[in-house]
Amino acid sequence: MKNLTAIILSVFLVTGCSTDTQYLHYALKSAGNNKKELKAVLKHYRTVDRDPEKLQAAEYLIANMPAHYSYRDTSAINSYYRTALQILGKGPSPDWQRDTLRYIGDTRYPGLMQDIISDVDVMTADYLIYSIDRAFSSWRNSPWSRHLTFEEFRDWILPYKVTELQSLDFWRDTLSAHYRDSLLKVPAGDMQRNSIYGAMEIVRNEIHSKQSDIGMRVIWEDRGSIPMLSASTWVRMTYGSCMDYVTMGTAVFRSMGLPAAVDQVPVWGRNNDGHSWYVFLSDRGREERTINSLIMPAGMQFYPYERIPKVWRRTYAINRDRAKYRNKAKFVYPFDLCQQDVTDRYNLTSDIKIELNRDVKLKDRYVYIAMAVNNGGPEWRVLDFGKVKKGKACFSKVGRDVLYIVLGFDGKGLVPASAPFILHKNGTVEYVDGSQDAISMDLRRKYYESYNVVDMRRRIIGGRIQCSDSESFDNAQTLYTIDRTDIPSRINLSASRPYRYWRYYSPDGSWGSISELSFFDEDGNRLSGRGIANPEAGQDAIERAYDGNLLSNFEINQPNGNWIGMDMGKPVNVTQVSVSPRSDDNDICPGNEYELFCFDGNQWNSLGYRIAHDNSLHYDNVPVNRLLWLRNYTRGNNERPFIVRENRDIEWW
Numbered sequence: 090m091k092n093l094t095a096i097i098l099s100v101f102l103v104t105g106c107s108t109d110t111q112y113l114h115y116a117l118k119s120a121g122n123n124k125k126e127l128k129a130v131l132k133h134y135r136t137v138d139r140d141p142e143k144l145q146a147a148e149y150l151i152a153n154m155p156a157h158y159s160y161r162d163t164s165a166i167n168s169y170y171r172t173a174l175q176i177l178g179k180g181p182s183p184d185w186q187r188d189t190l191r192y193i194g195d196t197r198y199p200g201l202m203q204d205i206i207s208d209v210d211v212m213t214a215d216y217l218i219y220s221i222d223r224a225f226s227s228w229r230n231s232p233w234s235r236h237l238t239f240e241e242f243r244d245w246i247l248p249y250k251v252t253e254l255q256s257l258d259f260w261r262d263t264l265s266a267h268y269r270d271s272l273l274k275v276p277a278g279d280m281q282r283n284s285i286y287g288a289m290e291i292v293r294n295e296i297h298s299k300q301s302d303i304g305m306r307v308i309w310e311d312r313g314s315i316p317m318l319s320a321s322t323w324v325r326m327t328y329g330s331c332m333d334y335v336t337m338g339t340a341v342f343r344s345m346g347l348p349a350a351v352d353q354v355p356v357w358g359r360n361n362d363g364h365s366w367y368v369f370l371s372d373r374g375r376e377e378r379t380i381n382s383l384i385m386p387a388g389m390q391f392y393p394y395e396r397i398p399k400v401w402r403r404t405y406a407i408n409r410d411r412a413k414y415r416n417k418a419k420f421v422y423p424f425d426l427c428q429q430d431v432t433d434r435y436n437l438t439s440d441i442k443i444e445l446n447r448d449v450k451l452k453d454r455y456v457y458i459a460m461a462v463n464n465g466g467p468e469w470r471v472l473d474f475g476k477v478k479k480g481k482a483c484f485s486k487v488g489r490d491v492l493y494i495v496l497g498f499d500g501k502g503l504v505p506a507s508a509p510f511i512l513h514k515n516g517t518v519e520y521v522d523g524s525q526d527a528i529s530m531d532l533r534r535k536y537y538e539s540y541n542v543v544d545m546r547r548r549i550i551g552g553r554i555q556c557s558d559s560e561s562f563d564n565a566q567t568l569y570t571i572d573r574t575d576i577p578s579r580i581n582l583s584a585s586r587p588y589r590y591w592r593y594y595s596p597d598g599s600w601g602s603i604s605e606l607s608f609f610d611e612d613g614n615r616l617s618g619r620g621i622a623n624p625e626a627g628q629d630a631i632e633r634a635y636d637g638n639l640l641s642n643f644e645i646n647q648p649n650g651n652w653i654g655m656d657m658g659k660p661v662n663v664t665q666v667s668v669s670p671r672s673d674d675n676d677i678c679p680g681n682e683y684e685l686f687c688f689d690g691n692q693w694n695s696l697g698y699r700i701a702h703d704n705s706l707h708y709d710n711v712p713v714n715r716l717l718w719l720r721n722y723t724r725g726n727n728e729r730p731f732i733v734r735e736n737r738d739i740e741w742w
Contacts, residue, residue: 227346358396537741551596592654601651
């Protein structure tokens with residue numbers, strides 16, 4: 090969508106207009122032959138429906154309209170939507186529907202999403218008047234929203250669309266009619282119905298129930314099919330991204346006069362992915378955020394373990410600072426023009442001034458703050474722009490506890506313009522420019538341990554490796570007790586003689602949790618046999634301990650008395666065992682290919698390629714206090730930069 094926005098902006102803001110009146114005049118001028126439609130709207134509210142607030146709303150919508158866009162070929166997109174309605178809810182699964190519509194979009198409608206036009210060129214007077222009147226009716230006549238100020242109504246309910254490329258159809262009527270059944274059944278005097286939170290929960294539950302009935306598959310792929318952005322396809326939507334669902338939900342809420350908006354973090358502070366959710370105004374005038382599209386109610390704690398660099402709110406109004414940037418920057422990054430920075434409403438933030446590298450000659454006063462992501466290797470992703478003032482890069486509302494870098498335009502492209510730096514929780518800045526010191530290190534992971542990984546690792550402490558002549562493990566011999574989480578990839582065993590039955594006995598309170606279990610003979614060969622476990626474990630759980638998949642797990646629905654093992658068929662001598670705790674498959678894995686990189690201030694340089702032979706990689710020349718990155722060429726996408734300190738502690742960023 091950002092690329093599409095850039096196309097529209099090539100015809101927008103070619104002048105230096107800045108006031109509301111100037112924006113309105115420019116919008117009318119840029120409408121060309123369609124100016125008469127927009128002026129008819131203004132005339133309507135000046136002469137026919139003399140409502141000063143409706144006139145103000147019309148001026149607001151028209152003034153900001155050049156930044157919004159629709160499909161140029163409405164017949165093509167409507168044809169696609171008709172095809173989609175024949176496929177949604179059909180076939181074996183939502184995944185099949187997505188793949189089918191993706192193929193249809195690629196083959197029958199190539200280039201459709203790039204063929205766009207500004208709304209000022211296609212908006213009709215009848216549609217805009219309908220949209221304004223319908224929005225005002227839902228605001229003034231709904232018991233849960235009539236207390237909202239005009240400014241709150243303007244920003245949270247009024248806009249004639251929720252997202253770009255949305256059909257200019259009668260979505261308010263269609264969506265409110267489809268999802269208001271439960272709300273209509275609540276008595277008019279009910280306190281819940283007459284509160285914004287209560288009404289939104291009633292509607293959210295109905296959306297979730299009706300979408301679940303037809304199929305509700307949240308997809309994470311980079312590219313789905315052409316998005317469902319009409320009222321008719323929204324009510325039949327069986328799959329979509331988090332953004333797709335919160336966009337649809339926001340449209341439903343607004344159709345009923347409920348104040349909602351879409352917020353988005355482009356990328357979490359220690360992740361490669363972002364997220365989107367809806368936020369709404371409560372009866373107390375506070376912004377309430379949700380966490381998981383339309384599935385969970387509002388009020389739950391908002392992602393307490395995630396670090397937040399930037400949060401942007403999708404708005405109808407043009408961001409004036411970004412408009413000014415587009416007019417003056419020599420290098421123009423394709424920022425969405427209609428977004429508001431709301432990071433300080435979610436995270437501790439700082440306004441910062443960053444030292445620039447003296448040897449970098451920039452050709453523009455604008456600079457960019459970026460963070461590291463994995464895109465087939467380390468890459469700097471731009472988050473926001475700032476300005477150079479008195480030789481320093483200045484940025485506002487920067488989320489803390491995140492590692493960043495400043496990029497600048499050198500006349501050819503964006504290049505590193507500062508050392509990487511950490512904005513700590515207390516607001517201090519630490520530059521990661523390192524030293525000449527290097528130490529030897531054993532690296533065990535390529536990605537930080539989440540709170541869940543840490544918890545799962547702790548579950549193996551106290552686990553025992555045992556052998557017996559009895560399948561019930563009477564008189565079991567304990568050969569090894571796990572006393573730490575960083576166990577070797579193969580634990581050496583020394584039994585007095587061969588035994589037929591071998592097992593891992595989990596500690597109490599662990600629910601039996603492990604990922605993989607393997608036994609080896611004196612030659613290092615993996616032994617095979619019949620998987621066995623305590624009676625409460627099903628065969629599926631047993632098989633997951635031996636399937637070679639580190640992301641499938643053996644676990645039982647009871648906390649104590651669990652074990653998983655193997656009947657070898659005859660007494661054998663086991664000399665090694667491998668116990669893999671439940672994890673995220675980001676540990677060093679034997680047989681995988683790795684390469685360690687170090688950032689020198691300009692580019693990433695290799696410190697050595699390795700094939701792992703056990704669950705760690707040894708390097709003799711690891712720089713201290715520099716930015717490092719460990720690549721896995723065999724599998725997986727989760728990789729993050731890290732820093733090795735003098736005491737060999739690793740900090741993940």
